Amino acid sequence: MKTNGHCFAIIEEDEHGEPTLASGCMKYEGSDFQCKDSPKAQLRRTIECCRTDFCNQDLQPTLPPLDSTGRQLYSVRIAADVGVFSTSLSTDGLFDGSIRWMAVLISMAVCIIVMIILFSCFCYKHYCKTMAKRHCYNRDLEQDEAFIPAGESLKDLIDQSQSSGSGSGLPLLVQRTIAKQIQMVRQVGKGRYGEVWMGKWRGEKVAVKVFFTTEEASWFRETEIYQTVLMRHENILGFIAADIKGTGSWTQLYLITDYHENGSLYDFLKCTTLDNRALLKLAYSAACGLCHLHTEIYGTQGKPAIAHRDLKSKNILIKKNGTCCIADLGLAVKFNSDTNEVDVPLNTRVGTKRYMAPEVLDESLNKNHFQPYIMADIYSFGLIIWEMARRCITGGIVEEYQLPYYDMVPNDPSYEDMREVVCVKRLRPVVSNRWNSDECLRAILKLMSECWAHNPASRLTALRIKKTLAKMVESQDVKI
Template sequence: MDKLCFHLVLQAFILLFLYKYAQGIKCYQCHNCNHPGVAENSTCVIDGGYCVSIIVRDKEKNKDGVVISNKEVIRISRRCLEKDKFSLQGRALMCFVNDAMKHEQNVRCCRDQDLCNYEVPELAPLPSERVDKRETDSGDGMTKSVIIIISVIVVFIIIVVIVVIYLKKRLRPYAPPPDQNIDTNPLMGSQPSSLKELYDWSQSGSGSGLPLLVQRTIARQIRLCEIIGKGRYGEVWRGNWRGENVAVKIFPSREERSWFREAEIYQTVMLRHENILGFIAADNKDNGTWTQLWLITDCHENGSLFDYLNRHTVTAASMIRLAHTAACGMAHLHMEILGAQGKPAIAHRDLKSKNILVKSNGTCCIADLGLAVRHDSKTDSVDIAPNNRVGTKRYMAPECLDETINMNHFESFKRADVYSFGLVLWEIARRCSVGGIFEEYQLPYYDLVPSDPSLEDMRKVVCGDKQRPAIPNRWQNIESLRVMARLMKECWYSNAAARLTALRIRKTLAGLAEQEEVKI
């Protein structure tokens, strides 16, 4: 009978434990908890994640997040955190706060028991308070020494000691406050001081980008200057880091999947290339009220190819340079590099003039890798991001529009990129001025579909009517434009397998560039 009771009690405890585990961890949930009138007892339940409490030292702001006074405000928030949502390369980035930043923000992550995030981490003292404390401690030590000396030494020696101490204080420089631009974490060592050093760091070791702690520290040092672009998925700001311009793409928290995917693709081993936008860092910034997701890259003041062609015409030589360097970027993406530190083949899936940037030297680099897919050659599988974004309808290949594309065959995505690239070549060629004659800038199919076409509009024109952008007659009389026209036609075939490869396009444009140099 006693054994039966014991087994029943044991089974009850096991069932209780399993039930508790299945229910996940219960956490307090409250944004801006110390704001008057905000309830502190709301909760959330997370399975396999963390309970988080955050404390932030901030300035007084209005509801739009604009600073309205220098009055110091301490903001506290509590929430549930899914571990896979706030991490890069399998690390819980949200739960780590650099020692140099703990006087501004601190985070505590736990999952040992329900409601464990009620306890709030402490903020470190401000730099000025730390300096004052050191000076006060030093002064206390001197006072004790003077008292001992007074008790054992004659007045004359005491006077001498006082004079010496006074002179030392006058001549000793004050300790400077710690430089917030220098990371003092011994795990990180010395930091790079320029973008060139950053790239050298990122290409050493695995070649997959900077360490996560360095990325976060760099992001905290950037000062936003002005907004330079806005799209459906966020804003792009010009920022300043140690006197150099950087671009900061800011995603809202609802676009977390797009931010995570783009940061993940940019950190692919061996991806860095002069014709791929240079990635610097990724970070999530939580001020206690809302979360911003930052992607930090090189800044190119000419903007996108779309903006550049709207503002400028191009010579035959600069047309070929734009087209050739863009093709080099696409070819590098598509190419698989074999080896222990190799690179998988990548397809862009949203190639268009707005996603190609123009550098100050007149060359192009490919940007916006949020929709990119990678090929695993060992398993012959395609790594597709789990987000709801689709490409730009105007640039979609026929097989994407009529949904006949084979999503399990990686070559299908590369061929769709080539179709889109053919439309970009058409946009560039129209702005080529020869003898003062050129076409005004237009988007592909501008004369066949509305300004914001639907999938049905594009499907009818591209798949049903099999129409393509018109080739002006004057192009047939100019060698460089004639070659460009042939190239784009060979990118537009309805039969995807008949289209040129990125490598073939790059080689043809390289040959055309050599011919143009000979003419010059």
């Protein structure tokens, strides 16, 4: 056939698998496109085209073979004046959509499996480290057991420590062992420094003060003060042990002391009223503790004078026998007359503003001398005596518990609030008229007034307070 377009010959397999041969010519327009055919044809076929006159009679197309996967190949053969060009394509495309999705799913599955394996390896490694630490801890604990024989109580250990002559508390290895063996039972308090827990050691109740890591300076100072030679006193909270637990970013600072279930003086006064004897017992025992702190003991194993700097009803604990013991020595200042040095802790923490003396509030306190710190403690002690006296019943009358200056400043007063009331106006907590009608409260009123005098030099010493209260205790036949 003669035409100005392409001539062709095509062989196609019908639906029964029988080949059919056909030939013909096409117009010029679109003949190139027709010769390319489509790779998506459903039946197996081959088309061959040529451009010369009657050329299709020489074309002999054959069906394309099947590839290794059973897919048919499509052949296009275009013949020119010289030579023939032919190609073969898969009839369902080189990148079938289902195959692509299959590849994506397989890749995702492989990634997930790899992640699971890596995570399992990490967990196993972490578990091995934890078990190694636990084994090491248990081994150390077994070694440390040698320092505390079975059956020894805390009282036995402390008595042995006192009789050994060191007077500075239990040996460090014993402290470390006790700290490891403590079982935390329940939280009993929380403050700006950390938390207080009731714990048990060999069945004995102990108090565990857990400091925040930001309060390391307070922990270090309090531990240092408690381990001062000859520090132990019945009216100072009994120190047992101190330890640091944890590694890396996880650290706990433990201070272990005697446990007093009555809580602080603040808690005690809120729910308990006093008679004259109970009042004198509390006041005298607190004065004894403060006097021991303030007193320097001379000798080869002497004790430096210590000022508390944060005396308040929340820092005094009530023992079972109704006496007081002073706690929280994280801000304490030491003084040794031999060196004439005032040892002030490097601590950003400050005392409680409500209990601060006038000279502390107006910043006139001479920090280079020790005596001003002592006198500031006495001012705070006067406010504590006022808190006690309000809860003493006379003639069936008693005031509800309140903090000092409760009616003059907000619940959380600022320096300016306290300075205005204490320094500028020179006000002091209000005293009930009923106090003057009772001999005991009248003497207490005189005592506290001499404690909170504006001029530090006019205030009583702790020893003077102790002796005055001792006479009152004797006159009331109070058993301490």
